[in-house]
Amino acid sequence: MGDLVKLYSDYKDHADFLQVYVREAHPTDEWEMKKNLDENVCYPQPKTLEQRVAIANDFIKRFHFPMPFGVDEMNNAANDAYAAWPERIYIVDENGRIAYRGGMGPFHYKPEEARAWLAKRFGPVKTPEKPASAPATAPEPPVSSPAKS
Numbered sequence: 001m002g003d004l005v006k007l008y009s010d011y012k013d014h015a016d017f018l019q020v021y022v023r024e025a026h027p028t029d030e031w032e033m034k035k036n037l038d039e040n041v042c043y044p045q046p047k048t049l050e051q052r053v054a055i056a057n058d059f060i061k062r063f064h065f066p067m068p069f070g071v072d073e074m075n076n077a078a079n080d081a082y083a084a085w086p087e088r089i090y091i092v093d094e095n096g097r098i099a100y101r102g103g104m105g106p107f108h109y110k111p112e113e114a115r116a117w118l119a120k121r122f123g124p125v126k127t128p129e130k131p132a133s134a135p136a137t138a139p140e141p142p143v144s145s146p147a148k149s
Helices: 003-013 034-036 047-061 077-082 111-120
Strands: 018-019 070-071 091-092 098-101
Touching: 003 111, 034 047, 047 070, 091 111, 098 111
Parallel strands: 018 070
Antiparallel strands: 091 098
């Protein structure tokens, strides 16, 4: 998550970003992982859009996630269209064409490849690091509607 947030911080003035929450990757009722228990991020697979939105909102608030956030509909249209589960990065150019299709995570999820594409297109950008004593910025407003396909 940190690499993607840094990428967003560095390029948000040059490109639009959207994180879309799709199916839960490691739900308590399917394939729970120890890391989820350690971080107290334990949810069953949502059965309704309201449950999916609630989990997305909890994530945004808990982790102070700054990126714009959408939620896939329960028919999983975004996930099916982009093979997004469990995580994947796409860059869509100004003409609406896929310019970069990242590998499927976690093993082929490489934000540095997306950074290289953005750097080639817009030039290298690096947001200055905040001093350790700087207060955290407020997170984006909670999500309230699904991502449209």
